[in-house]
Amino acid sequence: MQPTELKRVFQMFDRNGDGRISKEELSHSLENLGIFIPDQELFNMINKIDVDGDGCVDIDEFGELYQSIMDEFGELYQSIMDEWDCTRMITKVDVDGDGMVNYKNFKG
Numbered sequence: 001m002q003p004t005e006l007k008r009v010f011q012m013f014d015r016n017g018d019g020r021i022s023k024e025e026l027s028h029s030l031e032n033l034g035i036f037i038p039d040q041e042l043f044n045m046i047n048k049i050d051v052d053g054d055g056c057v058d059i060d061e062f063g064e065l066y067q068s069i070m071d072e073f074g075e076l077y078q079s080i081m082d083e084w085d086c087t088r089m090i091t092k093v094d095v096d097g098d099g100m101v102n103y104k105n106f107k108g
């Protein structure tokens with residue numbers, strides 16, 4: 001994964017923007033993606049890659065965590081990300097907020 005893509009995904013998980021992903025942020029983000037992992041397993045995943053021992057995942061540690069999630073849930077995650085990207089693109093041009101893109105939205 002390219003560094004810019006990894007940073008974009010990291011920022012989606014880092015809900016409070018402090019540069020670290022807590023177990024709670026990880027759990028919440030994964031649940032929003034339809035991925036449910038028991039707390040103890042999340043704790044073990046974080047501890048396995050938490051080099052500095054702060055109980056959170058920073059951007060330097062995130063690549064390994066992301067890869068382990070992709071190894072297990074990759075197809076599901078990719079389909080959700082594709083849908084999220086499409087929704088985000090539509091939202092940018094959907095001026096009237098009806099969830100649809102039409103000629104008026106592009107006409108401006």
